[in-house]
Each structure stands twice: as structure tokens, then as C-alpha cells.
Amino acid sequence: MVFSSDRDNNEIDSAKQFHEKHVQYNSHGYRDYDYSLKKSNDVFRVIVLGDSQTFGSGIKNLNDIWVKKLEAKLKEERNGSKIEILNISGPGWNTDTQLYELFKHGLSFNPDLVVLAYYHNDIPTNTYFSCDSTDYKIVPDINLLHNSKLVNFLNFRVNRLLEKLWNKPSYPDCLAQTYDSIGWEMEKFYLDTMARTLAIKKIHFLITVIPLIYKLDNNYPLKKAHQYLKEFSNQRSIEFLDLYERGFKNLDADILRISESDHHLNLEANTIVADTLFNKIKALTKYKNISYFNKAFSLKEFLEEKQILKEIDTLFNKKETITNFNFDSENESFEIIRKTDNFIFKKFKKKLNHANSFSLLETTLSSNGGFQSLKKVVFYPDTKIPKIIDSIVNKSGTYKQTIEQLVSNSKGSFTRHQLGQTIYEFKYEIFSNDFRIKLTRDTVFPDPKLLDKWIFQNIQPPSKKISIEKQKETLVWLITNNSNIYNSPQDLRIINDTGFLEKISDNDLSKIFDEIFLFQNLLIIDQFGGKNYIKFLIKLIEKHKPSSVALNASKRYGIYNERLKHKAISIY
Secondary structure (H helix, E strand, C coil): CCCCCCCCHHHHHHHHHHHHHHHHCCCCCCCCCCCCCCCCCCCCEEEEECCCCHHCCCHHHHHHHHHHHHHHHHHHHHCCCEEEEEEEEECCCHHHHHHHHHHCCCCHHCCCCCEEEEEEECCCCCCCCCCCCCCCCCCCCCCCCCCCCHHHHHHHHHHHHHCCCCCCCCCCHHHHCCCHHHHHHHHHHHHHHHHHHHHHHHCCCEEEECCCCCCCCCCCCHHHHHHHHHHHHHHCCCEEHHHHHHHHHHHHHHCCCCCCCCCCCCCHHHHHHHHHHHHHHHHHHHHHCHHHHHHHHHHHHHHHCCCHHHHHHHHHHHHHHCCCEEEEECCCCEEEEECCCEEEEEEECCCCCCCEEEEEEEEEEECCCEEEEEEEEEEECCCCCCCEEEEEEEEECCEEEEEEEECCCCCEEEEEEEEEEEEEEEEEEEECCEEEEEECCCECCCCCCHHHHHHCCCCCCHHHHHHHHHHHHHHHHHHHHHHCCCCCCCHHHHHHHHHCCCCCCCHHHHHHHHHHHHHHHHHHHHHHCHHHHHHHHHHHHHHHCCCHHHHHHHHHHHHHHHHHHHHHHHHC
């Protein structure tokens, strides 16, 4: 599949010369000033993840890139608060790159807020997605004309004319189509993984969408994509800023890009992004001590400038003298309790439109604002008896989430039942010369783009990375320790017939290993919120039948899901 316009040698050489002349990288490999990994206690640190639009392609001076412009505006406005904004972005980066960079370096900077500067070509595409927006070479490659500005100009003009006549899809047309394909489900899984990681670690998250600098009037071609991202964010209570609606709508695209053929943000467009984002988050500068208590509240509460937060901010001017603090309103009560080396923030809330329904949110922070624990409690109506308790405890960077339910027994007392427990690690690792993300002690992030290449192109199947003996060992361990999942006749034969794995060929063994490995990945994707992605993926597998491995793994997933449905029905 071709999904971008060709770049001729002149353009590539020009980009290379620009980087050599104008781009400098810091010690961590990013186009920004150097920032220490260790953050000062009184600093509110923001990390911006992005692609070439955030990197500043075509912008000569670092301070003219919108990230640095935004930092300068916030510092000017700061009212005593200390804010840093770090730029972690690069040309050609997509959401998967940004996720890996977040794990590789971003989390080590101990950010308080992560801003994802989304651009529409960040979305992945599946092997079978077909939309060719490549520019045709109308003028032949005659030696005398090759690479001349005249040839480039003629080719550019004729291709734009063909797009207007609907004889070929434009680049925006192809981008728009990806949002109605499995690509959007793949994208959501990357975004969900990022959002889950930040939520567990109590790091605020904001998604902003940089528009395509093209037809910025009511004919803007990617309105639906912006709406998809807005709905995604709203459904997950993630702060969202649409830069098309808030900053670029009805502006002249021709004066906002580097050139007619280079649609990167120019100086004026960078200023618009910085100004619009500043208006969104400038309330953060109202709190001098925000770094010490921001993890006890949502980003939305800070941006709305809630009165209680202003009072707490004033209180933290002399945080060493805080003992207890209480605040009451019609629908909630709030308390801060100071211990020897931490602060406990308790918010007791009555749910609107739910008579006699109460909840408790209890956050424990260290004396310097570091996250220690979180407890969410929903009570039985008209009582102070917990019904559901969802807790997260941070111990040296490992986060244990436990969900419990209190159920009454025949004696009238209540018994705790653990509904689930997950131990998150959030690590970036190098394994077999590849990079990978570990979400939990036992769970490696199933990367949708890598899965697509493996399933539909047979690129790097997992069996190629480990020895035959290790494959045998892994199969026996998985089936033995997960009998509720692996119980097909073949599975039972593997653990009961000690000679079975020795009798079959290495090729057949690897097929079994890859099948179970793929099935395991489908279960992980399901567990981490990717059910719709799996539905799209299985439809493509059934349609294109890429291999018996993929078909058998899909069948396993279907059988397992049906079994779960029947169990759920029997409970009620």
C-alpha cells in the first residue's frame, strides 16, 4: 500500500541540509534544551509527545517551535508557579513511536502532565488497507529536466488538478478513509495503553489534535476524525483540545504552512498552536504549589479553577504547619490529613441524581507530592458499608491494583471477595534485539503494527526468535498453569502424552507455538480494552485466511469467549 506522496531527491536533500544546519539535540536525543531526569519538588513538569509538527520541521530556531513558545507564555504568566515543558517528538513518529518513547525516557522525567499532540498521519494502517495518493510523474525523467524546479512544479499542479477531477484520491482522502478501517481500532489501542499507564501512575493527560493545514473552512476533510478523537477522550475523561475548532478554523491554509508542497506548520501556525494551548491550560499558573498536590485532583478541576484548590494552594504556602483541613459543600466534603511524611486527601461525595448514594476518593501523596496510593470506595445505599473498593498502591515504581467487593452472608455480616488484582510495572526493555514494553510482570504489550506484519505478512513470527526447546518448555508451562484456558484435545495431549512434542516436526511444533502465542496476545488485547480491535482483526483473518496459525488462534478466541458468556449467564 502506498499512503504518502513521493518525496523526490531534492526534497530529501533539502530536509537533510535543514537538519544539519538548524537542528541540535540534547543529551537524551530530543530537539530541546537539556533537562535533568530528577525534577525539583516545586516544579510542575509537562511532557509533549508529537511528530514532525511538534518537532518543528522547517522551523530554524528552537524557541520558535510551539512547545517552547507555550513554555515561555506559561512562565511569563506563572504567578509564582514553576512550569517546565519538555519536547519529546521526532519526524516520522506515530502514536506507537510516541508510546515507546514515553516508556523509554518520558516516564523517567517524572512528568505531572503529558500532552499528546496528535496529527492525522499518526494513525497506523493495516496490510490490506488500499488508498494510493502517490503523485504521478506526469513529466518524464528526462536528464535535462530531472530534478528541476519546473518539472516539480508541473507534476505538482497536474496532480492537484487530477484530484479535483476525482480521477485520483488525495492525501487527505486517504487519511480520512483510515478512520473507517481497522487502523482506527489499532490507534485506539495505542492511545488506551498510554491513557491507562498515565492514569495508574496518576499523571494528568491531555490530547490535542493538530489539523491538516488544508481547506480549513467548512470543507475541512477530517472533521469526522476530529470527532472520533473527541469522543474517545470524552468517554475516558481525558482532557481534549481540538486545534481546528479552537485555533485554525476558517483561516487561510496557504499562509500557515512552510510551502505549497510542505504542509508543516510555519512560524505563524506555531504561534497559533502555542496561543490556543496556552488559553486551555493557563489556569495551571494560578497555583503556586501545584506540584505538591496535583495528583490528588483531576486536570479538569485545576483548569476549572475550583475554589477549594485555590484554598489548598494557599494552605501549602506553609505546608509544614498543616495539621487538618476541612471543606464542606452541598454535594461533597473534603479533608486533608497530615501524617509524618505524607498527606492524605479524602473526598466524600454524594452522587447527583442518585439518592443516598455515596463514594469516597482517598489519595495519599508524599510530602513532596509523589503518588503513594489511591482508594476509590462505593458504599451501599443509606450506609457507610463499602460495596466496591478499588485501590492502587505504589511501591518503588510497581503499582498494585486490587478490586474487592463486600458481600453479605447468611449471618448478616460482610465478607470481602477479591474481584481482581493486577501488578503493573510499566517497563521499557530490549529483548532479542527488539524493543518491547512490559505492562505487568507477566504481560508484554501486544503491538498492533507488529501483529499485523506477523499475521498478514509472516514477518518475524515469535517462533523464529526462540529455540525449539524453549518453545516446548513454554507450551507445557502455559497449558499446565492455565488449564481453564488451554483445554483442547491437542492441549491435553501436549501435557499428558510426554512424547507428543518429540514426535512432531519442528515446523509443526512452531505452528502450535505461534498459534497459542497469538491466542495469548488476543486475550491480552481483550483484557486491556481492545475488544473492537479484535473483532476487526478476526474479520480480516477470516476474509484473507493468511495462515492456519491465524485461523486457529481466532477460533480459539471465539470458543473461549463463548465459554465466558455461558458462565456469565449461569451466574444470574
